[in-house]
Amino acid sequence: MFLEKLEKSKNIIISSHVNPDGDSIGSGLALYWAIKKQYPEKNVRYIIEDNVPYNYKFLKGTDKIEKYINLKDEPKADLFIVIDSANFKRIGRVGEFKKDAFLVNIDHHISNSNFGDYNFVKQSSSASEVLYEVLTKILKIDIDKTIAECLYVGIITDSGSFQYESTTKETFEVASKLLEKGIDKDKIINHVYKSRTLGYIKVLGLAFSKMNIIKEKKLVYFTLSRDFIIKEKIQKDETDGIVEKMLEYVGCEVALFLKEEENGKIKGSLRSKEKVDVNNVAKIFDGGGHKRAAGFTTDLMEKDIIISIIERI
Amino acid sequence: MFLEKLEKSKNIIISSHVNPDGDSIGSGLALYWAIKKQYPEKNVRYIIEDNVPYNYKFLKGTDKIEKYINLKDEPKADLFIVIDSANFKRIGRVGEFKKDAFLVNIDHHISNSNFGDYNFVKQSSSASEVLYEVLTKILKIDIDKTIAECLYVGIITDSGSFQYESTTKETFEVASKLLEKGIDKDKIINHVYKSRTLGYIKVLGLAFSKMNIIKEKKLVYFTLSRDFIIKEKIQKDETDGIVEKMLEYVGCEVALFLKEEENGKIKGSLRSKEKVDVNNVAKIFDGGGHKRAAGFTTDLMEKDIIISIIERI
Known part of the structure; x- marks a missing residue:
């Protein structure tokens, strides 16, 4: 046909x-x-x-x-x-x-x-x-x-x-x-x-230098601040894929990348290796996606996001 | 047989x-x-x-x-x-x-x-x-x-x-x-x-945060200091592959990763994307390898290594 x-x-x-x-x-x-x-x-x-x-x-x-x-x-x-x-x-x-x-x-x-x-x-x-x-x-x-x-x-x-x-x-x-x-x-x-922009390189460098590790929960997270985004002129698509890189750390089951948005909200990207259903985790913040990859946007602050996630995983 | x-x-x-x-x-x-x-x-x-x-x-x-x-x-x-x-x-x-x-x-x-x-x-x-x-x-x-x-x-x-x-x-x-x-x-x-150690993550984070770019020569380089290696207890194999990651930067044709060794020498790893024969570059320091991947060990300091390479590429 x-x-x-x-x-x-x-x-x-x-x-x-x-x-x-x-x-x-x-x-x-x-x-x-x-x-x-x-x-x-x-x-x-x-x-x-x-x-x-x-x-x-x-x-x-x-x-x-x-x-x-x-x-x-x-x-x-x-x-x-x-x-x-x-x-x-x-x-x-x-x-x-x-x-x-x-x-x-x-x-x-x-x-x-x-x-x-x-x-x-x-x-x-x-x-x-x-x-x-x-x-x-x-x-x-x-x-x-x-x-x-x-x-x-x-x-x-x-x-x-x-x-x-x-x-x-x-x-x-x-x-x-x-x-x-x-x-x-x-x-x-x-x-x-092999076409990574300088913005991407800078974000990954910062994320890898500063990422937080909650050992007991095998959770790693990092928040990209609005200040850094403005100062370094980071473009929208230059933060794509950072969360997958964080997941490469051997000690983690769940990786979380948080990004401060223009409107004061925080955008979160979640990935998991093999056990945690991050779709369920994202639902806490009315987000969603798949078992191994999900996302959300929230008015909560970093501290409160992490507390909620730790309780859930 | x-x-x-x-x-x-x-x-x-x-x-x-x-x-x-x-x-x-x-x-x-x-x-x-x-x-x-x-x-x-x-x-x-x-x-x-x-x-x-x-x-x-x-x-x-x-x-x-x-x-x-x-x-x-x-x-x-x-x-x-x-x-x-x-x-x-x-x-x-x-x-x-x-x-x-x-x-x-x-x-x-x-x-x-x-x-x-x-x-x-x-x-x-x-x-x-x-x-x-x-x-x-x-x-x-x-x-x-x-x-x-x-x-x-x-x-x-x-x-x-x-x-x-x-x-x-x-x-x-x-x-x-x-x-x-x-x-x-x-x-x-x-x-x-997805089994990257914390040492590798730290080295890559530092390299991506601090790498130097010689725009006219499309050269990026980074030197890992003995101090950082000791302070962060970086293992030998935790610096493997860092130079390949540096090569992912869109603006570079040649990536150089330098590492201060215990004996005071500097070990260099070179990679190129498509034009520069880094085997020839490594020969300046009596090193060698292949067109796209080569290495060397030298008594020279970072500054002098970079000057020699810039003249060559």
Whole structure:
């Protein structure tokens, strides 16, 4: 059905979620190039709500990704494809252009609501891994080096370089097939993993120098102050991933990263290794997430947050 | 030839290199279990010069690895197998027990001297990847979960979680086959990557907080003082890998980690991303290594080391 619809369509819009990551950019761009390659006569546009993060800009075609607020016309579509989004709302205002187009939903999130007219949803390491199957088995599009590099970025970023639980034998099989396409793996690794900004380096340095350890509870925590954020001009995404690094400490089961927000609230990110269900912990503060990764925002102060968490774990 | 010799042998000694890493422990132990499984009547010993690093001790059988100085008898062998060592000297004093035994050399280093009576040497991500081929194709030993976990540790540690240049499509294929054996991948990831000691955390925190940046040369450097090492009781292996982390900074092409040694000298570790040949840089101080990773030890002071390097890159 997807193949037929694709062949009949003239105007195609691809979109993926707000706050894009390596998998949404990688899978969206891979799909863009795949359609451009097989159907050069079709009008394909890849439109997203936000900017492409700087460390994925090396991928061929990121200059073709359109940002919602920069659009100069109203894009039309008879086929609208959403990738890497558990629900339709996750693509933000780009959803306005769907109108009466046929909606295709390609995703790897278990919580996906099957919101499409056609859904290809499979629990996998990444949307890129799912798309690999769609391209090879359903759309029969030959994967070239450009497409393979996009998919590889999606797979490595969403699998944490093959370290996350979601990594399966299929993930490795796809990675192997992508290397066969002659991709420049080392260039990709340099851009994705060796592109830490100075802001990130400073935050991690401070967190590792000053983190608190509650030995009896195997809890480590650190609070990033508003003062430091302002003084060092720390950007929003420069604190991403710090909590995962804290979890690498051998003596911890739970890692907590707290960040003072502009509005006086504190934002918390929780991670656990194998025992504590941090989704339950986050619920104390009306937050949530998954067993091993959850978050919350609260009016409480650091001291009170820690007391509550210690009681709970 | 290896298979015949193995079948005829009664006493077998396995050894791997001094200062063991995840690949030497993983491949050595995988080989130990494989022979024990197929030939339960044979006397197999796995003997090394040094201790097993603490984060690999979770592997089944590390309590069976014998340390040279703790031996209570003189081990005898008619078959002596060296794995993950580019030359025979790399196994240290354990080499004394070789005597007139048949020598098998299994390795992945391109510089391997083919020192064995039988050599199975192939450039690969890891000795574990090479051993996978030996076990399945030559010795026809069925790989069970225990063996697979050992091999997996070897592969992920020596490929930098599939990020090093040496990672190939075959590496992914073997990883995929190992997952099929039902290994507990998440347990392995926790032990290998989430077992950072407090000493390592402190050194990385300090390095990231204080590292110097020579913008025009894209050089970052940091010197770990003797004072800090003593005050914080930093162990020898707790500074391993810090230089690779420094290289993750987007603005750098060359990272240099300097460490004040007990004897008043300075030990330097150099890494580069894609252009600078740090082997050539290390030669200034009579050091050496590879293009992207090299080291040296010098009597010079930090200031003079930096001046020399800046002139060179």
